[in-house]
Amino acid sequence: MKKIKFIAAIFIIVISAKTILSIILVNDSFGINFDKKAIYKTIIFVSKKYKIPVPFLIAVMRVESNFNIHAISPKGAVGLMQIMPKTAEALNININNPLTNIIAGAKYLHYCLKKFGYKPVPALACYNAGPDSVRTVHIKNRKEVVITLYRQTVSYIMRVYKYYDYYRKVLNNVRSVQNLFLCDKKVCLQR
Numbered sequence: 001m002k003k004i005k006f007i008a009a010i011f012i013i014v015i016s017a018k019t020i021l022s023i024i025l026v027n028d029s030f031g032i033n034f035d036k037k038a039i040y041k042t043i044i045f046v047s048k049k050y051k052i053p054v055p056f057l058i059a060v061m062r063v064e065s066n067f068n069i070h071a072i073s074p075k076g077a078v079g080l081m082q083i084m085p086k087t088a089e090a091l092n093i094n095i096n097n098p099l100t101n102i103i104a105g106a107k108y109l110h111y112c113l114k115k116f117g118y119k120p121v122p123a124l125a126c127y128n129a130g131p132d133s134v135r136t137v138h139i140k141n142r143k144e145v146v147i148t149l150y151r152q153t154v155s156y157i158m159r160v161y162k163y164y165d166y167y168r169k170v171l172n173n174v175r176s177v178q179n180l181f182l183c184d185k186k187v188c189l190q191r
Contacts, residue, residue, distance in 0.1 A: 042099045046106035052113070055171055056120070057106060059163035060127065063156060064105075069098040081105020121157055122146045128156045 047054045064082040065071035077084050079101035088095040088104060095101050112126035113119075116136065125134040125148045133149045148154065 038099055039102070042102045046103055050106050050110035052106060052109060053168075055167035056160075056164050057102075057109070058167045059160045060105070060109060060124075061102070062163045062167075063159045069101075079105075081108075083108070124157045124160055125153050129153045 043054060043057055046052070047057055061067060061080050064077075065080045067080065069080055071080070071082065072078055073082055075084070078088075078095045080098055081101050081104065083093075083095045083101055083104050085095065087108065091104050091107070093100045093104050095104065109123065109127050112123040112131065115131060116122035116126060116134070122134050122136055125146055129148055129150050133153075135147045137147055
């Protein structure tokens with residue numbers, strides 16, 4: 001029985017990796033010679049290190065660059081996570097390398113989450129428009145309202161949430177399949 005569960009666990013890890021890779025490689029803009037598994041491993045690494053859910057990171061990446069490692073915004077942001085050159089300079093990284101771009105983006109997203117009490121809406125506004133352009137205001141009937149200087153930021157937040165919801169469901173479906181393989185009638189492995 002243990003051997004079957006071990007084989008099932010390996011099979012599930014492969015399924016999870018393939019699912020995440022298929023999500024981020026829809027338009028295959030990474031190039032023929034780029035190690036796509038390294039992207040997957042980097043996403044998993046930064047997700048654990050900065051405690052950001054994988055679907056949330058993937059959603060931000062999708063909205064920022066549509067998974068294009070060569071993306072350059074009109075403002076000059078570069079790569080998968082659309083890192084500004086000044087930010088890269090401050091972090092002393094090469095933003096043209098997709099792996100360090102993901103790491104820098106996750107680190108900055110973590111900074112934004114921490115700055116706004118781990119609340120995703122103001123953190124996304126911070127990531128998109130910068131920390132100085134976001135304010136939270138407390139109102140009687142509501143806990144708080146996020147105020148940003150840019151209308152585009154509201155659209156950005158809504159798009160990230162749309163993709164986050166989608167990728168969360170896709171990855172949860174993979175976990176449902178995982179549970180079928182890892183659980184028997186009496187005991188289910190905890191993760």
